[in-house]
Amino acid sequence: DAGVTQSPTHLIKTRGQQVTLRCSPKSGHDTVSWYQQALGQGPQFIFQYYEEEERQRGNFPDRFSGHQFPNYSSELNVNALLLGDSALYLCASSSTARGSWTGELFFGEGSRLTVL
Amino acid sequence: GQNIDQPTEMTATEGAIVQINCTYQTSGFNGLFWYQQHAGEAPTFLSYNVLDGLEEKGRFSSFLSRSKGYSYLLLKELQMKDSASYLCAVRVSSASKIIFGSGTRLSIRP
Numbered sequence: 023d024a025g026v027t028q029s030p031t032h033l034i035k036t037r038g039q040q041v042t043l044r045c046s047p048k049s050g051h052d053t054v055s056w057y058q059q060a061l062g063q064g065p066q067f068i069f070q071y072y073e074e075e076e077r078q079r080g081n082f083p084d085r086f087s088g089h090q091f092p093n094y095s096s097e098l099n100v101n102a103l104l105l106g107d108s109a110l111y112l113c114a115s116s117s118t119a120r121g122s123w124t125g126e127l128f129f130g131e132g133s134r135l136t137v138l
Numbered sequence: 139g140q141n142i143d144q145p146t147e148m149t150a151t152e153g154a155i156v157q158i159n160c161t162y163q164t165s166g167f168n169g170l171f172w173y174q175q176h177a178g179e180a181p182t183f184l185s186y187n188v189l190d191g192l193e194e195k196g197r198f199s200s201f202l203s204r205s206k207g208y209s210y211l212l213l214k215e216l217q218m219k220d221s222a223s224y225l226c227a228v229r230v231s232s233a234s235k236i237i238f239g240s241g242t243r244l245s246i247r248p
Binding site (some may be wrong): 078126128132 | 143166169171179180181183186225227229231235236237238239240241243
């Protein structure tokens with residue numbers, strides 16, 4: 023049973039560029055959440071997707087956008103990159119099915135973005 | 139607003155017991171999680187509390203007091219591999235938004 027997979031694992035961009043990060047959730051999971059984790063900090067909630075719609079959003083600017091596909095996979099897009107966007111971007115999946123309901127998050131290994 | 143507080147760093151001795159505290163003030167509450175994160179790795183689920191009281195799982199236990207907005211993670215018989223960051227997280231609504239504290243970096247010394 024594959025867990026949460028993310029790609030790419032590492033990438034380097036320059037200021038002003040755009041980036042797309044990808045996530046495939048754990049089998050059987052229908053909800054994807056994205057987090058930004060700066061070094062030495064806890065994950066910061068960006069947004070959550072369910073049924074192909076953004077259901078919840080954290081305190082991030084509109085430069086951060088996302089998408090969920092019918093197969094539940096998801097993308098995170100960041101436009102006009104800033105130096106401060108350098109971080110580990112974590113995708114986490116969960117299930118709304120009552121049978122598995124602690125609703126815990128299962129995390130991927132993350133995409134480490136460096137903006138120069 | 140949302141606020142989750144936990145100590146930044148702690149140190150403990152191999153074989154001993156350590157308690158990591160977490161206090162929270164959130165706009166809603168629908169469960170509290172503890173996650174472990176080793177350096178350079180993804181967080182992994184440790185425990186979940188939604189009702190007051192103690193949940194025990196092997197060497198790890200987690201306690202919740204909803205009236206006090208307080209939780210702790212208790213680690214017994216510490217091993218060197220327990221050196222990691224421990225993240226306290228709150229689900230603030232039934233719609234599954236989960237927010238994290240900044241984490242407690244635990245160092246185990248021989």
